[in-house]
Amino acid sequence: MLLHLSAEGPPIYQQIVEQIRSRIISGQFQPGDELPTIRGLAESARVNPNTIARAYRELENEGLVEKRRTRGTFVSQNTPSLSVAQRRKRLTPEVDRVLILASQTGVSVEELIDLIQRRRSLIEQKP
Template sequence: MLLHISSDGPPIYQQIVEQIRFRIVSGQLRVGDELPTIRGLAETLRVNPNTVARAYRELAHDSLVEKRRTTGTFVAELPKQKGIAQRRKMIAPEVDRLLISARQLGIELNDLTQMLTKRDRELTDKEAKS
């Protein structure tokens, strides 16, 4: 599993959590997929194993992964509503940034909504042609 860890910014365990959470919620990691071992991921990322263990605990607390004694850590099945809630939680900071930028530029919410709708149509058309 390829993760990008930055020395500046959020704590390393949070970076691990967010990147794995994104992969699970977006479907890049599927139910039943095994995560790397704590020791293996720590060696790959060159971080303390306790950092990876903390990240895995947080993911387990959020019911995104499950630890199976002696076999490893696996992606858990998300109830549909929880999956939707996780996706909304992940996109919220992007929405906030967009709204703040629009306000700073003097763009009204109705104009922003129209811009988003138009851009969505353009992207959908482009995907359909591909």
């Protein structure tokens, strides 16, 4: 699993939670899919295994994943769906950051929408 982690911004475990949560909610991960092992993901992401364990615990507390003793961590069969208000609340800070950055760099709203659409098509093509 490819993770994009940054030393800047939120703690690493929160970045991991957000990225896995996003993949589950978007359908990239299906109910029953097995997540990488804690040790395996820690090695590929070059982070401490405790960081991955903390992220998995948070996802488990949200009901997005479930641990199966001795078998691993899996996407929950009963993934909670988010309401429109919850989805907007989760996206608003990210949209604000993108809009501010676009304004600071002189990118118009039309250019931003075009970029979002192109990036979305690229992301949807990836397995």
